[in-house]
Amino acid sequence: MTKYLLDTNIPVYLETPDSPFHHPVKESFKLLQDEDQLFVSVLTLYELYYGMTLRKKGGREQFAAQTLLTIEEIEKRFTLLPLTGTGAPIFGEIKARYKERSREQEEEQETIKKHDVDLILASTAIEYDLIVVSNDNIFQKIKEMFPNLQVENWAKTHDV
């Protein structure tokens, strides 16, 4: 049995048939085993609700309705993972090391700040021993610092 933490982009691609990433994600699901477990972080819901509310306030009722249906679908299909106190020290370690490395590479401090959610997701994955599944390269960067973080990208094309 393998356990995965799906980043927000994965279920979104699955519900977006016109996305170029839809097909490879769908094909990846076919490669899973019944006993595999798929999780999403509570932060995924937070950001989806943010996107939905933003558009709703902008008069995009249809957009909001479609997003709400997706949120309900995600909650129904996958197991929701809360943030916990035990993940906090892992986050602290990851963020400190990430900041240190970014300083060495003279990256903008503003850029580092933009990755707190990604770093929390990585902490959650390490805490629960999950494989992060994302189409975001940031997780590969984090893996370079934390080799025990496992990462897969199901949005890559499958052409074997």
Added chain:
Amino acid sequence: MAQRRLTIDIPESRIALHNLLEVLLQYKLISKEKAKTLEQEETAKKPVNRWAKVAEEMSTQGYLKGIGEELLESTREFRDDFEIRNPFEKSTK
């Protein structure tokens, strides 16, 4: 020239297997035909896949058709704005 045999354990995860086959193909350590057969055989061991069903159902619903990318932009915006601050650090904003 003497042939060398490469022995590799098949990973439990089908996706890990797929990624492994991609690497083997890249270094020409396996033929395309053999990789395809191996992957098909491993997938066939589990003909009923509940996750394939989930993917099929969500694809058919396609609730985010036409707006998926825009929704992901707002999630990126959420992440850009999200920050855990050190309460003892002076604000620069």
